[in-house]
Amino acid sequence: MRRFTRRSRRRRQVVAAAVATSLLLVGGVAVVTLSxxxxxxxxxxxxxxxxxxxxxxxxxxxxxxxxxxxxxxxxxxxxxxxxxxxxxxxxxxxxxxxxxxxxxxRVPIAVVERGAVVELVDAAGVVVERVPERPEGIPLIAPASADVDSLAFESVAAVLTALPADLRARVDVITASTRDDVAFSMTGAGHRVVWGSAERSALKARVLAAAIETTDQSRAWEYDVSAPETLVVRRL
Incomplete structure (x- = not known):
């Protein structure tokens, strides 16, 4: 009985010491972090x-x-x-x-013209900056597609976001009236690109880049990549 009592007393002492130590640690952390x-x-x-x-x-x-x-x-x-x-x-x-x-x-992907004011907008249509004139290398969204709450703007923004930076910098004016008829003109020779919907934009961008590389860039062309497996190229 005496051995059992001593063991029980030691266990209680160990438990009490552990609890006291834990309380001191918690209290110390609280004092430091909240002070x-x-x-x-x-x-x-x-x-x-x-x-x-x-x-x-x-x-x-x-x-x-x-x-x-x-x-x-x-x-x-x-x-x-x-x-x-x-x-x-x-x-x-x-x-x-x-x-x-x-x-x-937010990063601007295009500009829209609101009267005499030029607004740089991001893919969500948020105005990043207002400037007196359009900066070089920034696509212009045609007025018909510039309503940021429209499906047309959503499609145009999706296409511009998917384009590689070097191609996007060559886009002059981009337009759409529905989700599936995005088209844009390009600076330089004045190429026109029929893009279609924003779906499969990564593949369309690769097809367009290859088509530009293999055609005479002293002439203006229309590149139709709306069905990227069957590229259509026409002289303008």
Whole structure:
């Protein structure tokens, strides 16, 4: 009985010591993470080109002084929503005092003309920038296809996004009236391309590049890649 009692007492002591140690560790972590010793005092913004990184960081000043463990992700999201040029972002907490915000900006794929104003838009139709005149190497979306809420704009944007950068830079004016009749003219000799729908755009881009390479570029051609397995080339 005495041996059993001693063993039971030792087990209780071991358990009590383990519980006390765990409580001390948890309490210590809580004190450190929730104290001013681990409060936010620096916001670092990475990845901006058109946006002012200092302005983006300044929009988060309301979170300064907050313990890192208690940063409000919803509040940060709402603050950054004031910048429509931010397509997406990620955050990283860097103890003891820093929040790193990595930004991916919207990239213009084309321009649309709104009266005397030229708008650079991304694939979602968000205005990235307004400029007095069309920049060189940026396709123009024809007015008939410029409604960003239309299926025509959606198809045009899908085609421009799928085109390799070198081909996209040669697109002059692109248009569509439905999902399946995208067409565009090209700078230089004035080629016309009948694209069709945005489906299989990667294959169509390869077929178009090969067709351009094997035809006389001193003349204007119409390249019909709407059915990429049966390329049709016509003189204009």
């Amino acid at each position: 001013p010793l681990m409060a936010l005092d620096t916001v670092q913004v990475i990845g901006t080109e058109r946006l002012d990184a200092a302005e983006v960081a300044g929009s988060l000043d309301g979170h300064l002084g907050t313990p890192l463990a208690l940063l409000d992700e919803t509040g940060i999201r709402d603050d950054l929503a004031a910048f429509p040029l931010i397509r997406s972002y990620t955050t990283e907490v860097v103890p003891p005092h820093t929040l790193v915000v990595r930004v991916i900006e």
